[in-house]
Amino acid sequence: MRDAHAFRRCRAAWAVGAVLAVVAACGVTVAVASASSGDGAGAPASSSADAGFARDMAVHHQQAVEMSYIVRDRTSDEEVRRLAYDIAQTQANQRGMLLGWLDLWDLPKVPxxxxxxWMGMGDVPPGADGAxxxxxxxxxxxxxxxxxxxxxxxxLYLRLMTRHHRGGVHMASGCVRRCGVSAExxxxxxxxESQESEIALMKRLLGARRAS
Structure with missing residues (x-):
């Protein structure tokens, strides 16, 4: 009975966290997007790296959130659940910021x-089966x-998320080099920085499970 109560409290904490992430995303989006107008160039073009990064990373982040919520219900390991929670909340928040910028710039959210x-990778075919x-x-x-x-x-979660983060680092590094909006x-x-740190953590967690 005690385990059942603890599990329900944990599920409730995830639900509350998700709501708080949405609220935080709305507030931070307004603040950061307002700061972006200080670059003096007006809204970026729809074909710009700024817009492309916002659209693509929003899609990328959505899958990370989805995977994190899946593993939450598939394990009772507190360390993995805590990592998944942190990834889900952080990336949901950042996704709200990216979509908020597109709203502010009056640009479409669909690629x-x-x-x-926008990174010069338009000729790279998408992966099979939904990648x-x-x-x-x-x-x-x-x-x-x-x-x-x-x-x-x-x-499997740690392996998939490690690969996912490496793709995210590659894309975010592209924005660092190409994006014109300083806040972005x-x-x-x-x-x-954060995803490279989490990659190192996931390597350690995989090692503890005797997995590569």
Whole structure:
């Protein structure tokens, strides 16, 4: 009975956290987007790196949130659940900021061209079975994650998220080099730093599970 109560409290904490992330995203979006107008060039063009990064990273982040919520229900390991919670809340918040910028700039949220075209990668074909951009999981991989439990779910999640983060670091580094809005570049720099740190953590967690 005690375990059941603890599990319900944990589920409630995730739900509350998700709501707080949305609220925080709205507030931070307004503040940061307002600061971006200080660059003096007006809203970026729809074909710009700024707009392309905002659209593509919003899609990339959405899958990370989805994977994190899947593994939450597939394991009771507190360390993995805590990592998944942090990734889900951080990336949901950042996704709200990116979509808020597109709203502020009055630009469409749906990519108008090929994914990552703004990075000169428009001729790179998408991955098979739903992997839209480098690092993203396929539909089969997501379905498999939803079927596994315990250590098997933890290992697959850590592997998929490590690959996902590497793709995210690659894309965020592209924005650092190409984006014209200073606030967006700072956000991208923060993504690189935090995701590289989480990659190191996930390597340690995989090692503890005797998995590569």
């Amino acid at each position: 108008e061209g090929a994914p990552m075209e 839209l951009m480098p690092g993203m999981a396929t539909n089969k991989e997501l379905a498999r994650l939803g079927r596994l439990k315990g250590r098997d779910a933890e290992v 570049r700072r956000l991208a720099e923060g993504m690189v």
